Amino acid sequence: MSSSKPTTSPVSVPEAVVNRLSMYLRELQHVVAAGKPTTSSSQLGRRLGFTDAQVRKDLAHFGHFGHPGIGYRCQELIDAIRCILGTDRQWKVALVGVGNLGRALLGYRGFDPQGFEIVAAFDAELSKVGNEIESVPIYDIARLREVVSAKQVELGMVAVPAEHAQAVADQLVEAGVTGIVNFAPVTLKVPEGISKVGVDLARELEQVTFAVANRLRSAEHGAELDQTEATKTGS
Amino acid sequence: MSSSKPTTSPVSVPEAVVNRLSMYLRELQHVVAAGKPTTSSSQLGRRLGFTDAQVRKDLAHFGHFGHPGIGYRCQELIDAIRCILGTDRQWKVALVGVGNLGRALLGYRGFDPQGFEIVAAFDAELSKVGNEIESVPIYDIARLREVVSAKQVELGMVAVPAEHAQAVADQLVEAGVTGIVNFAPVTLKVPEGISKVGVDLARELEQVTFAVANRLRSAEHGAELDQTEATKTGS
Structure with missing residues (x-):
């Protein structure tokens, strides 16, 4: 069963999920602009540096948007995300x-x-x-x-x-x-x-230095680089 | 037991936690500028709109920073957070x-x-x-x-x-x-x-419209306003 309508009941979701919804929305708009009507969680994730599981989990907070054998219909998912974000109007x-x-x-x-x-x-x-x-x-x-x-x-x-x-x-x-x-x-x-x-623009820089410092600490400890830190936010 | 040294081994923490570390740091700097040498998780949380439990949980990712009967020594916690964020240098x-x-x-x-x-x-x-x-x-x-x-x-x-x-x-x-x-x-x-x-500056606006739209949906459903949505990010 799949439904293109987002859940309209109040939801309490982490701020980071809302942040990623914005990123999915932008990416879907690029995909549509490139003339492609459908996409998948793995395509979407790959473009933004997330796993397909992350994409599916984030969207699952709000409803079921995939279609078996098709994936996501881009325009439908764009409309749903705009509705969730409240930007289905000016x-x-x-x-x-x-x-x-x-x-x-x-x-x-x-x-x-x-x-x-x-x-x-x-x-x-x-x-x-x-x-x-x-x-x-x-x-x-x-x-x-x-x-x-x-x-x-x-x-x-x-x-x-x-x-x-x-x-x-x-x-x-x-x-x-x-x-x-x-x-x-x-x-x-x-x-x-x-x-x-x-x-807070310095906060954005601190996100980056945290990742850099963390990587240096990892290297000092001989641990593997944590790829999710290296590319944790898109754009 | 309390230790003022942050854990230096690599840590994998959610982006939102790193974001809040920046906010704690700014607030601690204001407290020090106001001439107060110590603070507590509840004071820190109240100023930023978070619970004291949230503050303690966030900091617990990196070590133990509180002192029994004292709370946090501001300058010590500032130094520790800067070390974690990698901004203990220029x-x-x-x-x-x-x-x-x-x-x-x-x-x-x-x-x-x-x-x-x-x-x-x-x-x-x-x-x-x-x-x-x-x-x-x-x-x-x-x-x-x-x-x-x-x-x-x-x-x-x-x-x-x-x-x-x-x-x-x-x-x-x-x-x-x-x-x-x-x-x-x-x-x-x-x-x-x-x-x-x-x-992505539009993303910041979408965080706000999401909260507004969510509140309207809550009101429609006769549910209580979700205060955590209304004030979920500081500044």
Whole structure:
């Protein structure tokens, strides 16, 4: 028996699984773009450096997606994963902070195809206000509540200096966003019922140095290299 | 019995644990900066939105760090985590691609305190070559191998457009780096023994929408809100 509908009941799955769902989604989109209608857990895994068992186990959290003798129908699995991730529709996003990082985020090509549209940007520096970057209008941060509400923004990206991040997050929550992605190097407090993810760029480097240091320790101990450490995350 | 030395034998731990180690490290650094010499798993957990059991379980992968009647000595635990993460020394980093994102990375204040020094940047656009940004010299990408070798660079950050990312990664590996952090929206192939982490900014947003969508599904099903989903990642 196979079913292409994801389980819609609430599921509690590890963060790392959700992370890998995003990676499967991107890979499936590449496969479709290459004109192939179907794929398999081993093909998908090989492209990303995971075992086929890992791919099947991750997807099994949400339902049964394979078809006997066929494997996965790519578009069907794409639709299912987008439904699971909540990106089977567009999300309106506001960016706060138009410094170098904010500008990079406005220019980032990866958001739109995945269902994220930055509809407004905010900055406290009045010389930036009134301009557009990548067709996104920049507003005075004093107007955050009004604009977020008028444009029905649901998600906020915080790209301001650490000392302003909590105040900005508070304003976003008051204005009605339901989720925040924080790029400032500080831990934000948000009320219950608001989702948040922190992006700490040094943390990504530490994942790499951990793997390198671990490999050196393995070598010192004469142990086999742990391949799963060497290639544990894709991209 | 408690020991402040981390286990130095090779360990295979989930990526999410390594991620949380980085978060504990940042929080401990804040506690020390606030003048407090000791802390506890419950204090540490509360600040980051984790249970004390989670903190203890994560650290138990690497050794025993608590002292009866005292808790954690912050500086001791900081030193141990840095040793585990491999950041008990400075790492020399090269950045490839000096667009908006590259410029944001050069201006990012979070790398240096954690042990990462960007010592060289590369770009193919000759108008950028010869300049410095944030005291980092920008070189012609044609000189990548020579400069990486001369400056003994160990890690590379790839911030070029997707279509150039694999070629850049290949050059970095040839030049001798042992780890790569990739910001381009593409899956890189690297040889065995080279560590890589992919930073996909849309993935961070998808973590948030997954939590929001999950909460909506929970509400529809009349289930209790899953607090661990709402605040599952810190910062």
